[in-house]
Amino acid sequence: MGEDTDTxxxxxxxxRDHNYVTEADIISTVEFNHTGELLATGDKGGRVxxxxxxxxxxxxxxxxxxxxxxxxxxxxxxxxxYLKSLEIEEKINKIKWLPQQxxxxxxxxxxxxxxxxxxxxxxxxxxEGYNLKDEEGKLKDLSTVTSLQVPVLKPMDLMVEVxxxxxxxxxxxxxxxxxSVNSDCETYMSADDLRINLWHLAITDRSFNIVDIKPAxxxxxxEVITASEFHPHHCNLFVYSSSxxxxxxxxxxxxxxxxKHSKLFEEPEDPSNRSFFSEIISSVSDVKFSHSGRYMxxxxxxxxxxxxxxxxxxxxxxxxxxxxxxSKLCSLYENDCIFDKFECAWNGSDSVIMTGAYNNFFRMxxxxxxxxxxxxxxxxxxxxxxxxxPRRVCVGGKRRKDDISVDSLDFTKKILHTAWHPTENIxxxxxxxxxxxxxxxxxxxxx
Amino acid sequence: MLGKGGKRKFxxxxxxxxxxxxxxxxxxxxxxxxxxxxxIFNISxxxxxxxRPLTEPSLQKTVLINNMLRRIQEExxxxxxxxxxxxxxxxxxxxxxxxxREAQPAFSHLASQPxxxxxxxxxxxxxxxxxxxxxxxxxxxxxxxxxxxxxxxxLPPPAVQPVxxxxxxxxxxxxxxxxxxxxxxxxxxxxxxxxxxxxxSKDNSSExxxxxxxxxxxxxxxxxxxxxxxxxxxxxxxxTGFLTDLTxxxxxxxxxxxxxxxxDPCTSATGAASKMAPVSADDLLKTLAPYSxxxxxxxxxxxxxxxxxxxxxxxxxxx
Numbered sequence: 149m150g151e152d153t154d155t156x157x158x159x160x161x162x163x164r165d166h167n168y169v170t171e172a173d174i175i176s177t178v179e180f181n182h183t184g185e186l187l188a189t190g191d192k193g194g195r196v197x198x199x200x201x202x203x204x205x206x207x208x209x210x211x212x213x214x215x216x217x218x219x220x221x222x223x224x225x226x227x228x229x230y231l232k233s234l235e236i237e238e239k240i241n242k243i244k245w246l247p248q249q250x251x252x253x254x255x256x257x258x259x260x261x262x263x264x265x266x267x268x269x270x271x272x273x274x275x276e277g278y279n280l281k282d283e284e285g286k287l288k289d290l291s292t293v294t295s296l297q298v299p300v301l302k303p304m305d306l307m308v309e310v311x312x313x314x315x316x317x318x319x320x321x322x323x324x325x326x327x328s329v330n331s332d333c334e335t336y337m338s339a340d341d342l343r344i345n346l347w348h349l350a351i352t353d354r355s356f357n358i359v360d361i362k363p364a365x366x367x368x369x370x371e372v373i374t375a376s377e378f379h380p381h382h383c384n385l386f387v388y389s390s391s392x393x394x395x396x397x398x399x400x401x402x403x404x405x406x407x408k409h410s411k412l413f414e415e416p417e418d419p420s421n422r423s424f425f426s427e428i429i430s431s432v433s434d435v436k437f438s439h440s441g442r443y444m445x446x447x448x449x450x451x452x453x454x455x456x457x458x459x460x461x462x463x464x465x466x467x468x469x470x471x472x473x474x475s476k477l478c479s480l481y482e483n484d485c486i487f488d489k490f491e492c493a494w495n496g497s498d499s500v501i502m503t504g505a506y507n508n509f510f511r512m513x514x515x516x517x518x519x520x521x522x523x524x525x526x527x528x529x530x531x532x533x534x535x536x537x538p539r540r541v542c543v544g545g546k547r548r549k550d551d552i553s554v555d556s557l558d559f560t561k562k563i564l565h566t567a568w569h570p571t572e573n574i575x576x577x578x579x580x581x582x583x584x585x586x587x588x589x590x591x592x593x594x595x
Numbered sequence: 596m597l598g599k600g601g602k603r604k605f606x607x608x609x610x611x612x613x614x615x616x617x618x619x620x621x622x623x624x625x626x627x628x629x630x631x632x633x634x635i636f637n638i639s640x641x642x643x644x645x646x647r648p649l650t651e652p653s654l655q656k657t658v659l660i661n662n663m664l665r666r667i668q669e670e671x672x673x674x675x676x677x678x679x680x681x682x683x684x685x686x687x688x689x690x691x692x693x694x695x696r697e698a699q700p701a702f703s704h705l706a707s708q709p710x711x712x713x714x715x716x717x718x719x720x721x722x723x724x725x726x727x728x729x730x731x732x733x734x735x736x737x738x739x740x741x742x743x744x745x746x747x748x749x750l751p752p753p754a755v756q757p758v759x760x761x762x763x764x765x766x767x768x769x770x771x772x773x774x775x776x777x778x779x780x781x782x783x784x785x786x787x788x789x790x791x792x793x794x795x796s797k798d799n800s801s802e803x804x805x806x807x808x809x810x811x812x813x814x815x816x817x818x819x820x821x822x823x824x825x826x827x828x829x830x831x832x833x834x835t836g837f838l839t840d841l842t843x844x845x846x847x848x849x850x851x852x853x854x855x856x857x858x859d860p861c862t863s864a865t866g867a868a869s870k871m872a873p874v875s876a877d878d879l880l881k882t883l884a885p886y887s888x889x890x891x892x893x894x895x896x897x898x899x900x901x902x903x904x905x906x907x908x909x910x911x912x913x914x
Contacts, residue, residue, distance in 0.1 A: 234651045260651075322654055341654040370662055372655045390653050424635050428659050478631065482638050485658050496816070 159399035177565055181230045181245035181253065184569040187215055187576055188255055189583055190240025194224035196257055197269065198308075200548075214592045215585050219268060219308040224259040236261055242327050242337070246349070254313070256336060260323040265314035265339055265349065273301040319345050319355045332383040339376035339388060344370075346400075358406050359388060359398065374489075385410075388494065391444060393430030395455065413444070413455050415462045423485065425477040432488040438498040439570075445501055447492040448475060451512065454505050467513045467520065470505050472543045472554045482486050485559050493568040493575075504563030508579045509539060525563060525577045525584040536586065632667055639663050 179188050187199040199216035229238040239259055246254040246265075259380025270503060277299045282288050322340035329336040329349075335345050337358065344359035359376075361455045364367050367455040372391045379385035383398045387553035417426055429449035436445045444455040446463075453463035469490075473480060480486040485506075492503040505522070514545040515521045522539045544552040573588030639660045 232651070235649045259847055323651070369658055372658050374655060390657055415733075424632070424663060427666075431655070431659060442801055478635065483634065484642075484656075487653070487659070 160349055170581075173581035175565060175581060175583060176240050176561050176566040178583070179243045179245060179255075180253075180567050180576065182570060184248055184571060184574065186218065186245070186253060187567070187585075188243045188245065189236075189576075189578065190223065190257060190281060191581075192237070192239040194222055194226070194238030194240060194259065195317050196221055196223045196240060196266070196310075199585075201269065207444060219310055221310040222354070223257045223264060223266065224262065227261075238585050241324055244327050244504055246329055247333050251332070256327055256329065258324045258327050258338065261317070262314040263311055263319070263324065263327060263347075265313050265316070267313045270306060271309060271310070272303060272482075274304050274308045275299050275503065276302045282328070305380055310499045313353050315351070316352050316355070319347070325374060327376045328373050328376060328386070330378045330383050331381055335383075337376065337378065337386060339373050341372040344376055344386075344388060344406075346374065353400045356404070358386075358400060358404070360405065360407060371503050374432050377437055379441055380437050380439060387435055387437070387444060389429040389432035389435040392427060393432055395432065395435060395446060397457070411457075411460050413460045413463075415453075421474070421476065421493060425481060428481070428486055429477065433493040436492060437496050439496065440498055443498065445492050445494055447490050447503050449486060449488075449490075452492050452511075454501070454502055454515065454553055465515060467501070467511075469511050472541055476554070480559075483559065485562075488562055489564060490562075491565050492564050494567050496571045497536055502566055502568060502575060504577070506559050506562050507541075507557040508542075508561045508563060508578055510563045510566060524587075525579045525582070525583070632670070635663065636667050639667075 165286055168194075172191060172195075174192045175189050177190040180186070181188070185201050187201075189197050189199070191197075197220045198218045199215035200215045202216060204315045212219065223240060224238040225240045226410065228234075229236055232360060237260060240257050241260065242255045242256075242258050243388045247254065248254075249591050251269070255268070257264055257266060257540060265310040276283075277297050279296055279299075280290075280291060311330050316338070317423060319338060320340040320343070322342050324338050324340050324553045326339045327336060328339075334350075335346055336349050337344055338355075339345075339359075342360065342362040343357055346356045346358045359373070361371065361373065370392075374389050374391055375388060378387035379387070386400070386406075387395055387397045389395050393414065395413035396411070397411040398406035399410045400406060400407070402410060417430070421572045432446045432448055434445075434447045436442070438445065442457060443464075444457065446453045447469075448455070450473060451469055452467045454465040490504050494501055499516055500512055500514050508526045509522050509524050511520060522541065523536045524539045526554055537550075540548065542548065542553055542579060561580060563577055564577050569575070575586050577584040577586065643657065643658050643664075
């Protein structure tokens, strides 16, 4: 008995301690569906966990908005590429919800190579009283059937069923970094390091290559595709970002193969900040169209930028995420942190942007007031319904109480994946193996 | 070597330095710039050659690191002091080399080897090359990182020892068999091709970038060759430049891509400069299996393969 309780204690501490997180539990993507009712996360173990927002309670309006686990399923399994003798990780790189068209929900999930379409359905009734089948579905011995009955539907406990509908395999030689469902709701695209493919959601055995930047000789390769997304309203437009910091807007009406971009968004390098790492830190890790479709949001290593689709020469807004790291780039290069792929997100009205940082910090920038805030996602500081305190990283000698110095930032605790509810001020933050969901205080401004 | 570099002018690069590293004063900034560049160069090489072999390395990362190396190359080329750095990717094959490799962490021979193969023992540039990035930046979070350089790069001794031995002896045999341009040029390539001797696998093609150096000349040609030997080909990121460090895994897990069919062994085999040729994976497996697995009968199968190697050497050396 004594041993048992001890074990439990140890396990408990394991759960709480970030250092003992198994690799498979690390969250690798977060995505709200189009209504915000569902939230899906993918992890390195190939699992998808769907959370559902609890229905509103009239007595306690504050309770509304809590997300609870709705369904969990294994989306991808580790595979082995025999041709290359390499493992294909099961890690879920991206999840995208399809617009809901009937009672069922559908989502796409992808690992490095294979995209899968999943259907999520609810069942709360089951048929009973078949004439030829028994309860388990086995055929009855016909000699025992003496009378006919009408089968009936009986209520049962709610069951969420997730079934694979399509598997889009063999479309990518390199690692898939983005998928994006088109506004026509019939097609989607998938981007890897060098190519972008266009798929029909119902057809798995062929896809159209719409971008291919692979040079004839791979030794000439200096640039890769890092992210890609369809325009939210114009089904012919999409954008992809590159490791050299540029954005290319392509129009599929122009030609079948969009190797020639319609617009190239690029900011000239600031000579005063030139260093060995200029290219690496300018590599775009995420690109997102605003809900309005007018702007694009990009994240590079040190900044987030807002681009106007009508101005290619430079971003209209640039926000520093953690500029104090600029003097640490060599070390961040050495420990590979400089290659971390931070994502970024818009709020529902395109007025606030959010992105992650190190030390379980994440940043928000209000585009109108130009105010910014650093918040922390951690178990220690966030009890249910607690209010998040703004955090500050101190750079110079002056250090206020509660400030944290640059040198004590924990670079293993990084917030790469964030998502914003499509209409409300609810955000989901993935911090290693923990998912934090924060909600704006009722009837209050964000800051 | 670094000292030499420090005396040169870096007018256009000085303003591009990272804040803390460079003081505005003249002399030290040049030194620290070269030092930093060297450090970054070494780290970059480390990153390219050391990754988890089981999964495919991120192409984005590889490309960015390669661009970094290219940039530094360009700078060095403009300064005309390319030589000291680029010996790094080649590996001496004399018996001394083995002991040297045993003694030194992989980082050091990646980092910089002395120009003359004779003074393999640590020299000043070697030490300065080992300066960890954290020293340059005076921050703390990565100091532990630098220590790890030795750890993961060093192969587990029990498994490696026989491999290396059979390999080096094999190399010696190759040298005897093949007319090597020892006195003149740095790099000779041992590679195999998907010749008629192979069985099935025409699809399983892999490349191995295998090279060794005998000595280095200061000529421009050797410079350009060394440039070529830099890991520019992303399809073969897993193949290393160190024949003696090759394990079965290194070859087995080489990235294979259909684009390799574009690679023409004949054009690349012009003279001693060529470094690579397509190799069928099975072929390599066959060739190298004796050395990577237990050396039960290490020599006998090798003799058979030597003829094949010999043939390839002929092709490559450009008879």
